Amino acid sequence: MFSRILIFTVAILIAGSSATDDIIARIHVHPNTTTFDPGDNVTLTCLVEHGGPADVINWYKDYRPISFHKHSNSSWWTEISLINVTKDDAGKYRCTVKNKDEMDTDFIHLHVNAYSLLSLQGVPRIKYIDEQVNIIKDEEELIVCQADGWPPPLITWKRNNVEIKDDDNYDIRALPSQNQVILKIRSANENNAGDYTCEASNTFGKTHQTIIVNVFDRPSKPVNRPTQILVNSHYMIASTGSNVTLQCEVLYVRWRFTWWSWEFNGTTIYNQNPSHHLTSLVTFDDGHMTMVLDIFNVSESDSGFYDCNTLHSRWDMRDRITLIVGEKDNLQNISTNWKTVQAAANSQVQLKCTASYLAFTEADTLWMFEGVILNETDSRYKTNRNKLNSSDITRTEQMSLWISNVFDSHFGNYSCAVNTSLGMSSETILLVQMTTEKEFSSDAKAGKSSLLIVLFPVLTGGLLLALTALAYIRKLLRKRHEWKLQGTGSDGEMKYDVFVTFSNKDRLWVTNNLTPLLERNRLKYCIHSRDFELGRALVDNMAESVYSSRKVLAVMSKNYMDSKFCRGELEMALHRSKIAHEGSLLVVRIDGIKKKKLPKALREQTFVDFQNNRKERDSWEKKLLRFLVESKVNQTRYITKL
Numbered sequence: 001m002f003s004r005i006l007i008f009t010v011a012i013l014i015a016g017s018s019a020t021d022d023i024i025a026r027i028h029v030h031p032n033t034t035t036f037d038p039g040d041n042v043t044l045t046c047l048v049e050h051g052g053p054a055d056v057i058n059w060y061k062d063y064r065p066i067s068f069h070k071h072s073n074s075s076w077w078t079e080i081s082l083i084n085v086t087k088d089d090a091g092k093y094r095c096t097v098k099n100k101d102e103m104d105t106d107f108i109h110l111h112v113n114a115y116s117l118l119s120l121q122g123v124p125r126i127k128y129i130d131e132q133v134n135i136i137k138d139e140e141e142l143i144v145c146q147a148d149g150w151p152p153p154l155i156t157w158k159r160n161n162v163e164i165k166d167d168d169n170y171d172i173r174a175l176p177s178q179n180q181v182i183l184k185i186r187s188a189n190e191n192n193a194g195d196y197t198c199e200a201s202n203t204f205g206k207t208h209q210t211i212i213v214n215v216f217d218r219p220s221k222p223v224n225r226p227t228q229i230l231v232n233s234h235y236m237i238a239s240t241g242s243n244v245t246l247q248c249e250v251l252y253v254r255w256r257f258t259w260w261s262w263e264f265n266g267t268t269i270y271n272q273n274p275s276h277h278l279t280s281l282v283t284f285d286d287g288h289m290t291m292v293l294d295i296f297n298v299s300e301s302d303s304g305f306y307d308c309n310t311l312h313s314r315w316d317m318r319d320r321i322t323l324i325v326g327e328k329d330n331l332q333n334i335s336t337n338w339k340t341v342q343a344a345a346n347s348q349v350q351l352k353c354t355a356s357y358l359a360f361t362e363a364d365t366l367w368m369f370e371g372v373i374l375n376e377t378d379s380r381y382k383t384n385r386n387k388l389n390s391s392d393i394t395r396t397e398q399m400s401l402w403i404s405n406v407f408d409s410h411f412g413n414y415s416c417a418v419n420t421s422l423g424m425s426s427e428t429i430l431l432v433q434m435t436t437e438k439e440f441s442s443d444a445k446a447g448k449s450s451l452l453i454v455l456f457p458v459l460t461g462g463l464l465l466a467l468t469a470l471a472y473i474r475k476l477l478r479k480r481h482e483w484k485l486q487g488t489g490s491d492g493e494m495k496y497d498v499f500v501t502f503s504n505k506d507r508l509w510v511t512n513n514l515t516p517l518l519e520r521n522r523l524k525y526c527i528h529s530r531d532f533e534l535g536r537a538l539v540d541n542m543a544e545s546v547y548s549s550r551k552v553l554a555v556m557s558k559n560y561m562d563s564k565f566c567r568g569e570l571e572m573a574l575h576r577s578k579i580a581h582e583g584s585l586l587v588v589r590i591d592g593i594k595k596k597k598l599p600k601a602l603r604e605q606t607f608v609d610f611q612n613n614r615k616e617r618d619s620w621e622k623k624l625l626r627f628l629v630e631s632k633v634n635q636t637r638y639i640t641k642l
Contacts, residue, residue: 023051025097025106045079046095046106052076054097058316062091064130065259065311085110088127088148124149124200126209131270132260133213135188143183143211147200155181158197188215210271212280216289227252227310229319235360237324237331237422238298246293246321248308253289262293263307269293298325324358324393332357334418334427341535342434343406349535351401351429353416354388359395361420367401368415368426380404402534408433434537495548496526498628501569502555503562504529509590510555513610517621523628528569546572551584551628556607557591561598574601586627588620 030043048054053075059066066080082089094107127146135141147153157164157172164170164183169192171184185192193215199208228251238244250260262269262279269277278294291308303325309318324331334355343349357363365385367374376383382402389396399416411433417426498518502510507529518525526549532541546552552573560566577585578601587602590610595603608623 022102023054023097023099023104024049025057025095025104027093027095027106027108029108042082042085042089043079044082044093044095044108045077046097047077048075048097051099051102051104052097054099056096056098056316056318058096058098060094060096063094065261065316066093086125086148088125122149123205124153124202124207126198126200126207129198129209129211130259131211133211135185135192135213135215136218137189137215138187138218141185141188141213143185143196143213144180145183145198145200145209146178146180147198147207148179149200149202149204151202152176152179153200153202153206155179155198155200157181157183158199159194161197164196185213190215212271227317229308229310229317231308231319231321233360234320235322235324235358237326237358237361239422240299240325240327241297244295244298244302244323246295246306246308246323248291248319248321250289250291250308250310250317252287253310259311260289260291261309262291263309265304266307295323298323300325329425331422332361332363332418332420332425334416334425336416336427336429338429340430340432342432342537343403343411343535344434345406345408347406347535349403349406349431350533351403351414351416351431352533353399353427353429354396355399355416355418355425356394356396357418357420359390359393361422363395364419365397365399366417366419367399368417370412371415374401403431406431406535494550495524496545497523497549498551498553499526499545499549499573500553500555501528501545501566501573503557503559503566505559506555506557506590514553514555514588517624518628521625521629542569542572545569546576551586552576553624553628554585554587556587556589556593556598558593558597561593567599570599570602574599586624588624 026047026049028045028047030045046057046059048057055075057074057078059078059080078095080093090110092107092109094105096103096105124147127148129143129145133141133143143157145155145157147155155174157170164172166172169186171186173182173184174180175182181198183196183198193213195210196213197208197210199206201207230249230251232247236244236246246262269279271277271279276296278296280292280294291310293306293308295302303323306321306323307318308321309316332355334353336351336353338352341349341351351367355363355365367376367381367383374381380403382404384400384402386398386400387395388398401414401416403410411431414429414431415426416429417424500510500514500518510527515525515527526545528541528545531545532538546569554560554566554570554573560570573585577583587607588610589607592609608620608627610620
């Protein structure tokens, strides 16, 4: 269409436009002139000058949708490129922009002066014909084929590669002076539906254009409702190499006045490559039709937006189907941070997995033990699923499985799985019995006694016990260094903004005064009652919380210092702050505990005293937030010291 020999002089006259106050369309011409020499290139740009962005921008020529232009898609502009303008480019060009319920139109007229026959030497050119022709049953239809060229082309209509002659079904009328041949379909029936080809030939060669004729039953009653488009699913997934069929059902159609098309990422699809794309139309009932698009041997390049469009008079309707092509492992995933979990007999244990899958698929998440699906109604188990992230395309959820009382029969392979129409993806966690080493355990009594040995080895008496404790502390410090390295992600960010260490007896104060402040300022905080993992060694939980948090906040009270568990967390926080010289520890004193009750190493740390009255309370909250938000704390701190 674009490689043409042209000698026409073209003038473009800007016409009026209809406008609204909300959205305004304007057509601009480049080059900025009204006259063009033969063979010039012309670009028509439609801009949304006001009220944008537009939901839809459409071009029409002589009230027909333009399907042969090159254009750039945008919510603000689109353009037509006319290469080597000819008389075929003459006519009225209209750009329509729509935004919700508002629409505006701008148009121009393209005029063409006389031409020389010598300029037409070469292969004939067929004037554009609608690719789809809709006919009501028992009615007649005239289809015009016009071709230019020199010598004057011979024009014929063919069906199934056989030239159509006058008979009971068809009438052929030639108009040589206008280079036209008119195909008349007499009383249309189902046998007339199908492909028809207009062929034009001369001594330089031949060209052709194929159209599709659809024959519909006459609606039993008039269609007075506006056209609607429905799709069964706005999302579809497919494996590479498979065949896909997309369908849109169109309701309340007036056949004769409806034009339809498919678009892929904004570009109209034609049946130029039927081995890959094939569009067709199927009717269901009076006033209804179904648009069908078959895509064969799909690849990832076929992923994108497919729009089914209909045009009735000046109004158009469309709906969208999103196609995603890929392999199962790229479209859904399940993972766990713990491939092996230790648990002591008669203790509790928690297993966790993270599942991600396409949002528009039917997905089931489940747990299995040794390949058998667990009965989640069994009182021995408790399951939970929390939505983590979601978008229009993907969903992510965390799966948790608690075993309330671990027996020997519970040790083995557990699988977390996500099952969709693409198949099942799973991950395995091995639950093993905890070894009887002298280290922190999830058992409360064992945890307390081990912690007591670590913090106060000398108090237990005896040189041998002290040496044993020192060796254990050395091992613990190595673990701390490992967690410090693990606490920072690949992007340099910590897992938490702050780890809050407090006594369970002060839980009510934390709930009423501290956590609302943290949540209100969107700070990620870690607390042992919620974030410690069941079945994991206590020292592991404590160290990970301290070294995975940017700051440590100790809620200091008499209850805190009476708790061996709290003093264990405090000892780790003091060690981190001292070794790294980073000022990562802040103490909030809530009950006026005396200085002499505190460890010596703590007396030089940062303190903020809690004040219960509103005026002074605002002050301590600001100090607390400043400490938590700033990446570094100046050595001349802003706190009140004991």
